[in-house]
Amino acid sequence: MNTTSDSAAPAASEHAVRTDDLWKIYPQDPRPVEAVRGVDLAVAPGEFVVMAGPSGSGKTTVLNLLGGLTRPSRGKVWVEGREISALPDRVLAQVRLSRIGFVFQSYNLLPVLTALENAEFTLLLQGVPAAKRRRRVRRLFDRIGLEGIEDRRPRKLSGGQQQRVAVARAVLGEPALVLADEPTANLDSATADALLDVMEQLNRDNGTTFVFSTHDPRVMERASRLIRLVDGRVAEEIVSGGAG
Amino acid sequence: MSRSTRDIWWRMAWRNLWRNRRRTVLTASALSFGFVAAVLVMGFMNGMMQEMVSNGTEVVTGQIQIHAEGYRPERSIHGTMGGREGLDISALVAAAAAQEGVAGVAPRLYGGGLVSSGDETVGAVFMGVDPAREPGVSRFASVFVEGGMPGPGEVAVGAALAEKIGIAVGDEAVLVAPAADGSTGNDLFVVAGIYRMDLGGFDDSYALLELGTLQDFLAMDRTRIHEVAISVDRVRDADDVAERVAVAVAGLSPDLVTEPWSVFLGQLYFVVSLASAMNSIVAFIIFGMAVFGVANTMLLATFERRREFAVARALGTSGGALGRIVVYEGLLLGVVALAAGAVLAFLLLAHIHANPIDLSSFVGTYSFMGSAIRPLLTVEYSFQEPLVSAVALLGTGIVSALLPAWRAARLPPADVLADR
Known part of the structure; x- marks a missing residue:
């Protein structure tokens, strides 16, 4: 077991992402909902971390907080040593663009773009020249079995293909951190395994840090560290011998 | 903003426009109709004024x-x-x-x-x-x-x-x-x-x-x-x-x-000038009404795509860029409507110019300020009115997109992705 509280907090820059007493409270009648309650978390570069827990345990909210998609009600988040919780929207968007990749449960590819255009989307926003973008996308597509589908729109792709494109989109910008919210939830076993293989491979080969939220035991099995959330709190952390 | 980035916003705007073909066609048709109506009304007004000036000056003076x-x-x-x-x-x-x-x-x-x-x-x-x-x-x-x-x-x-x-x-x-x-x-x-x-x-x-x-x-x-x-x-x-x-x-x-x-028939000139000013008001009224209809449709369209906007925000797209896509859509919608409207307006103008509509059975003949008015509804070719209408149409597309663009730019991504 390895918790962040069992030792003095390491310097922020030693972590891909770190949180300190993170709270998220949604104002609601009759009582505010405390979705995340004092979470302290530290994820080292290259880790393959899985957050598990029942529905409503706050997994997705923690991911959103880590990725700067929502602001904490209390506490702080650092990405590569930079505190992002109080950054202006515009700067936060830049941080997401350059340092954070997202993979969503329902793929969420942009339907008007082709597979290739979706995958290169973040590279394009980063200002990477077209030739270099295309080269990187094709190389990755070849690695993850997406060759030949570059010009297809998402509706012409299978769920597994769409999720692999989403993973490609998340990692191509070479982020410090990829946040994946239930990435296998809509996939059959074989497709889910294949996708996890891809992510493990990227983690291993590129040192990309992954933080998952999931119910899926197959994902949990591969984790280098498993964090169980219950009622918005970290209930348990287990270090295993998975990826990372 | 690099050229590639600018291109992708335009490409996305154009493709988004055609995702719901029927809605785009209907909205563009409304704008085209507004354009044709504006051009025709102004053409009629010009035709009438031209007729008044011709009669006012050709009879005697x-x-x-x-x-x-x-x-x-x-x-x-x-x-x-x-x-x-x-x-x-x-x-x-x-x-x-x-x-x-x-x-x-x-x-x-x-x-x-x-x-x-x-x-x-x-x-x-x-x-x-x-x-x-x-x-x-x-x-x-x-x-x-x-x-x-x-x-x-x-x-x-x-x-x-x-x-x-x-x-x-x-x-x-x-x-x-x-x-x-x-x-x-x-x-x-x-x-x-x-x-x-x-x-x-x-x-x-x-x-x-x-x-x-x-x-x-x-x-x-x-x-x-x-x-x-x-x-x-x-x-x-x-x-x-x-x-x-x-x-x-x-x-x-x-x-x-x-x-x-324009000097020795000062009153007639005043009326013609007034009619010219009225043309701008007519365009303003027609396209002012169109703004509300188009804005409503675009609001609906952006609401349907709020999840996509949230994803784009999550990936690091700025709110301003998302707003820009919506404004580009409004502008492209205007361009499509203008292309269709221009063809229709030209055909109608050419037809009515060659075959004026005879209104004598409705209004008889009359004279006004010394000008004999023939009850013929005709239109005059002019560059100015279609240009004014075209600018108004494109402006309508852009103005209609401003509120949807503002809303798209301000979407809270986490809430939208969580369907909250």
Whole structure:
């Protein structure tokens, strides 16, 4: 077991992402909902971390907080040593663009773009020249079995293909951190395994840090560290011998 | 922003536009219809104004007039060009006629007096004309119901005047008028023609005489006239032609004043200017209404895509870039609508221009401010109105997109992704 509280907090820059007493409270009648309650978390570069827990345990909210998609009600988040919780929207968007990749449960590819255009989307926003973008996308597509589908729109792709494109989109910008919210939830076993293989491979080969939220035991099995959330709190952390 | 990034926003906007083809076609159709309506209404308005100006200037006045300074508005009998000495009328007419854009030039002399026959007498304006030149400027020669233009010793009168005093072609009428030398002119003239202009003032109180005849009758030298009326090839060029004529005749007498119709028919010019201003208001109303409809549709469209916007935000797209995509969509929608509307508007304008719509069964015929209005709904080709409408249409597309763009830019990504 390895918790962040069992030792003095390491310097922020030693972590891909770190949180300190993170709270998220949604104002609601009759009582505010405390979705995340004092979470302290530290994820080292290259880790393959899985957050598990029942529905409503706050997994997705923690991911959103880590990725700067929502602001904490209390506490702080650092990405590569930079505190992002109080950054202006515009700067936060830049941080997401350059340092954070997202993979969503329902793929969420942009339907008007082709597979290739979706995958290169973040590279394009980063200002990477077209030739270099295309080269990187094709190389990755070849690695993850997406060759030949570059010009297809998402509706012409299978769920597994769409999720692999989403993973490609998340990692191509070479982020410090990829946040994946239930990435296998809509996939059959074989497709889910294949996708996890891809992510493990990227983690291993590129040192990309992954933080998952999931119910899926197959994902949990591969984790280098498993964090169980219950009622918005970290209930348990287990270090295993998975990826990372 | 790099070119690639700009390209992808435009590409996304264009593809988004066609995701719901039916909705885009309907919305673009509404905008196209607005464009066609604006162009047509403005075209009709211009056609009507053009008709009014044509009638107002082609019936009698011409589009340009030369007078002696101070002649208008009193129109004194002594206010002849060149003073009491007069001037070389032939040279004046020739100088004006030589200018580019001039179609016809007619010298005129005016007097006022009485026309009598038997026991009947009416007041009348005596108009001395050059029978050969007058048809090039006014419609008198073409509206004779009996006889024709007067020669020496003859008079032509309007139908209403002839009826009042009971004269017909071939009869004699007595004309009495104060002459320029203080005497009273009094003579018998043979009725050479009766015209019907269908404009009250001209039919019941004008009498035409040959120019030399009236000069003699009013005891004036053959060098004296009050007016030179000029018609132009294109009414809209009247101001420019007037300037050229003014320069050309300036050397003939220092007291000459050359004016376009917009000066001597000031009221008519005011109405035409008002109509022109109305065109902008019409465009504003039509496209103002369209803004609400298009904005509503675009709001709906962006609401349906809020999840995509949230994903794009999560990936690091700025709110401003998302807003820009929506504005681009509005602009592209405008361009599509404009392309369709322009084709439709051109076809309709060409058809109506060639086949004016006859409204006589609804409104009959009428005159307004001395202008005979033909009940024909016609349109005039113009560059300005379609351009104004096109700018208004594209502006409508952009303005309609502003609120949806603002909302897209401000979507909270986590809430939207969680369907909260």
